[in-house]
Amino acid sequence: MPTDVRLGRIGACALVCGIALHGLHDSASAADPVTQERLLNPDREPGNWLHHHRDYASQRFTPLNQINRDSVKNLRVAWTMHLGGTEGGGIWSHGGLEGTPIAENGFLYVTDGWGSVYKIDTRGGRGRLVWKMDPKTDRDWAGAVACCGVNNRGVALWGEMVVSHTLDGRLLATNKETGEVAWHRQVADPEKGETITGAPLIVKDLVITGVAGAEYGIRGWIAATDMKTQKEVWRTHTIPAKGEPGSETWKDSHNAAATGGGSTWVTGSYEPSTNTLYWGVGNPGPDWDHEYRPGDNLYTDSTLALDPDTGRIKWHFQHTPNDPYDYDSAAEKVLVDLPAAGGQAARRLALTADRNGFAYALDRANGGFVWGTQFVKRVNWTSGLNPETGKPNEYDPNKAVQPYVAASIPNRQNAKAVICPGNMGGKNWPPTAYNPALRYWYIPVIESCNTITNEVMKPGESFKPREFFTGGGPSQHERITGSVTTIDATTGKIVAKLETHFPQLGGFLASRDLLFGSQPDGEVFALDAKTLEKLWSFHTGGGVNAPPMTFTVDGKQYLAVLVGLGGAWDKWFIDSTPELKTVPPSSTLYVFAL
């Protein structure tokens, strides 16, 4: 780290840090650098929220319990703050908010869709902006190659830096005290259709970055940058190069792998005991013309386990081989340890709720299939998962083009097909949450079917840099709704379901006896952790498209959620939820307290 940056921090600390110590009740002090030790032990400072998914296991569970089953009825707005980021750019008329705030010692760090970072002082029962870092994102350049909205899902903390991404492909390190950008690095290249929407993940001194762009014919990757040297340490492509293991699953003769997708746009998980990174991989490209890319198309639609020091892939599990539906497997991986019980050995699971409508438990040791459960009401593309392998029943490893249920496949013989789940999937990026005492895993569900029209992609002709390379497109022929679905991780069985009027586009936060979530019409709610009975609800007046989180300051627990409907819904799926057409674009942080 350059010395001038350190001096800047100390200078600012004279003004700010003395006061900061005042409001503390957590074990860390305001000026504490965020070390690997702290990132490994989030429960030592339960009033903070240091990781995108709160902990490395991505459980989004808080031990805080002032807001509980009895007190939640008294939850009300404590304060709000209007942020920016609603400008349009490229193919987008406005930005939205999908971020999870990070909380450290009374300060929140939040992003808007264009990657501006806001440091907010929350002491004293209200919010005050300390600084705003505007990265001056090239809105048209990036917004022209963002498939699914002006999205930025939040920051990470490392040392005395706030680490963030921008849609136009940069990684930035901003001085936490001053808001000055210490350095930045171009990691993704919008010239190739690459953007970044996911929050960074810090592992030791590395920051891990995932890429978006599978709808633009990118060749996906995950990259690690050393925060100390500012240099790239590794970049693992999710589509193997010719001759590498997995390259044999691209069986065409026109190099479909070069434009084969495999984005990595949702933040993954980390397991310290085995030094393993778990990360999801998005759809193959072109999305809806799978005859263009015969073969299983590894590692698209897969869960990967990687060595965070080298980027080496330890194992993979592919959910939808030769996918004709756009069923990205980008979603977060929830790491859950189950003790031996009922004749069953102890299990180390990675849970993931896939867009294809099935929730999976994988064995973290080797990627083995443990259980799979259909969590949406309607699945029409397969008759189910093979209980031994976890592959769709129709999957035939000897076939280059997969024969899933014929009527569901948009292809060259069947240009229009109805698919269930629709291409947004049974669950998209909004995160699940897990209650470790109940062993309940909560999935924010989209209950949908939609219509896909195939367009034949021609080798050497159809692919054009920075243009959609999707092999067709979706339309909405019916209403889309949602549900909150609870799965018992020990059995894989659904134990509760609350149907919601709208699809679940925000994601969840679990506490000991509550589950917090939202609806895109503006409602924020708290449910009973066991029964999903609605115990509290508030209408924010703007569309909610982001997960709630919680923190404490001055000994008091707060619930925070960003409000501002953005993402993919507006452009691609709004016809299925006509009421949402009149939800105004907004950009507000809501903070609730008892």
Ligand SMILES: O=C(O)c1cc(C(=O)O)c2c(n1)C(=O)C(=O)c1cc(C(=O)O)[nH]c1-2
């Ligand atoms: O494959 C990709 O690169 C990619 C990226 C993103 C994104 O970065 O937001 C989305 C998708 N795919 C996608 O398929 C999708 O349905 C989607 C919804 C959203 C959203 O924020 O609402 N993003 C994305």
Ligand SMILES: [Ca+2]
């Ligand atoms: Ca995608």
